[in-house]
Amino acid sequence: MQDLTLVMAQLDPLVGDIPGNTETAIEAVREARIEHGADIVVLPELFLTGYPPEDLLLRPSMESRLRHARIRMAEKVAHDVMVIVGYPGRREGHTWNLAGVLYNGEWLGEYAKQALPNYQVFDEQRYFSPGTQPLVIDHHGARIGILICEDLWSGAPVTAAKQAGAQILVSLNASPFHQDKPAERLRLLEERADEVSLPMVYVNMIGGQDELVFDGGSACVNAQGELIVQAPHWAVGLMPVQFVREGDHWVPQPGETDPEVEPEENLYCALVTGLRDYVNKSGFDGVVMGLSGGIDSGLSLAIAVDALGPQRVHAVMMPYHYTADISRQDAAEQAKLLGVEYEVMPIEPMVEAFMDTLSESFAGTERDTTEENLQSRCRGVLLMAISNKKGLMVLTTGNKSEMAVGYATLYGDMVGGYNAIKDVYKTWVYRLARWRNTQSPAIPERVIERPPSAELAPDQQDSDSLPDYDVLDAILVSYIEGDMSAEAIIAAGFDDEDVYKVVKLVDRCEYKRRQAPVGVRVTPRGFGRDRRYPIVNGWQPGE
Template sequence: MQDLTLVMAQLDPLVGDIPGNADRAIEAVREARIEHGADIVVFPELFLSGYPPEDLLLRPSMEARLRHARAHMAEKMARDVLVIIGYPGVREGKRYNLAGLLYDGQWQAEYAKQALPNYEVFDEQRYFLPGMTPLVFEHKGASLGILICEDLWDGGPVQAACDAGADILVSLNASPFHHDKPTERRRLLEQHAQDVQRPIVYVNTIGGQDELVFDGGSSCVDGFGQLQVLAPSWQAGLMPVQFVQNEDGWVPQSGEIEPSVEAEETLYCALVTGVRDYVNKSGFKGVVLGLSGGIDSALSLAIAVDALGPQRVQAVMMPYHYTADISKADAAQQAELLGVHYEVMPIEPMVDAFMATLAESFAGTERDTTEENLQSRCRGVVLMAISNKKGLMVLTTGNKSEMAVGYATLYGDMVGGYNALKDVYKSWVYRLARWRNTQSLAIPERVIERPPSAELAPDQQDSDSLPGYDVLDAILMRYIEGDMSAEAIIDAGYKEEDVYQVVKLVDRSEYKRRQAPVGVRVTPRGFGRDRRYPIVNGWQPGE
């Protein structure tokens, strides 16, 4: 009878900070050894470079920096712990996604990822060549089969590692979050473990990188697919897994299992993580946003406060003629409720000055959306001026439903550095706002209950120009994430006029979305990395 302690290092590397990531690994191994008596410490995929490093991989100095970091680790790392860590590497002129095994001051072996994903947000075939052989490494009587992320989803490398004699499968991952992704992962682990009758250790990264967020959820299932250990989502930390060897092989013992939570909580944590890490890793002092008294800016403010703390958040109400008194009151109430710095800056003098300048050019024309957009652009100028002066990033507040149909103003409410709600449909905005208020009151109830309005014209409501958000979101989900044609959506029971209106607006608004800030990706098909359509094209919406 033997036992083995493996520690899953669910940590948040910084992309490009190779020396810093190496030092983070050294410190984590030291802590895992002292606190948990670790025999093995496993880090996520591409931990040393951070994930995804994108075209940093093409920099000539990348390999030299990695070699230096690995030499530093070999010198400083605890020698009686097997360290398994991910990094890119050039071997014989070819670049691979690697897992390196470090023990007793020596790099003992390397495994090259075999399955390279090239879908959704993944673009690994641009950078890497696939490995061709499994790696099984023996440590303290246990034969460890090494896998990297997509190897597990592909399945072929799993069987190859078992055929090569693996007792325990160890998978290094950088698996981005989206709706239902944790459930998909759980099913995958259960199925593969049952198929090969081996325990699987799944180590995932944590934190935000540009629009991607990583939820962690590192876990271990036994050879029957039963969950034995599950690390907390959205929290960095070290999670031990105890293995005992008996007549059935190496068996993971039951340990800590993070309880499941509501979908709203998971999504809210993803948004908070995205905002927090984008602002902090970019070096901004905090954020500033326009607080209109509407639901989107209200939810964005709550997210910003939960991500950064109230002392790093400034909210600005910028009223005009059409701003309702209750909008002003609700914005002030929320700002006081959350304890943020709050200012009121009327935009009437700016709008009047622009209109006076444009009066001759606009002579003989009728009032239209031009004047509405001008209000929004004045607000954008105010926010950007505050940003420049105070070193605060502008957090823009448009949701996915609006971004999809172009219900936003270029250089106006689209001005900003980051958007917490960019990939959140309007119907989910309401769900998240209601959930957040169950934790503590953060959004005045009247903001949630009022019909949504841009307040750029008298008595304006969103429903004046768009289908109701329940219908709009249902159509958008089918068109954007399901790739359904207009006819197929109509056949599913939606009105023809609504479908064609929405589909045309989505196609026509691609140029706007290309100029929009990045934002947290939380659906399987976010605007940006994984939905790339030509701006100029002759595609017809019915196709």
């Protein structure tokens, strides 16, 4: 009985580091051959450049660098294993998203991605021309049809590969994560395999890249669309798939599968992975952040410690007159619990100095949010000074609900390089905090239970100026992710005053979000790549 071992190489490239990614690919193939006896090794989409390379694709030296990379792979990869790897290529006056096939020191062929996504976070039509032809490669008696990511979602390239004689379909992918995406992706894989009655191998990227994060979960389904093998989510590694020939068919044999996890765990892993890769790939020694004793900074601290280790996290409590004693106590308790460097820097002298300087200019005016913002901006100055002195990136802590309605201070609590919970609604902040505490003590229970407050004024609570977060988040999901009008949201049962207030705040605060730090995208529509609205416009919120 003839068999074939295919290894899914679920790897984490660094965008732009073509030499480094090439060496990673060579080492992965070597390990796959030694550890698993690989006949075929499949790497993710655009692996040699990393994904997405964006306007690096327009650099004149891109093609020459990739040519050197392919030459090096041809020289160093063992001749008895076939490698399928993704990279861009300039051919006949067009740039293509390619999958190249290497065997016996020669590049046997290249497949050009046919379906180019241009929605949500994708912008491939800016860079690539669509391919038009299938590619089927014979190897050890098996006919391997090659696809790239969106080809699977389109469907037509899948049918074309089968019509060209493919017996096994292999898809190279850089499919970013958002909530519910892993299940959606697996359902599609199962449906496509069942439609064409062919086994399908799906190799996905892993790791964080700016606001995107890739969860892995590479998988193989059989010709009936049943899951046979699945690599772990959120872990780099090699996963073998054993095929056995039965007549004219190649049948994948049952292997390891990744058990389903709670949605909170999946989301938390995404946030940890995104932060870890952003800090490490950017070359920072660690992070510094304000720890207020509140839920957002409490969750952010836990994420930072899980991503980087406590020795690379510096937390600072910066109290003022309105900072409650329990906030000070809870911040100190959490810092001790997680073992991070912690210090207290009162901001009263800084705030009063600003107020003295501004007293003549402010004469005759009432106290308002201006004074509140001064407190936040003093804290931002302290954190940035620590960042500059110690080489630590400032981690901001505003959640998506706050960022949506502008409940944040420019050049204050928005100062920083990255925000781990930027795309996490407040209601999910609570869910994640509670889930994290089931793994090990991380966030004091009182932080989770007490009403949220920015503590910028006496007895202040978030509910003083915003609807309850359950209501706020439901309106925001409808407006931001569902693109529903104010009238449609009201018709769905929400109070008209709440709805108009929220949508006006969302529209009015676009200028703030444009100046906010990057943060990992985990919802189907995050601020940034997904949602591009003009800052100055005359659109009416009811439309």
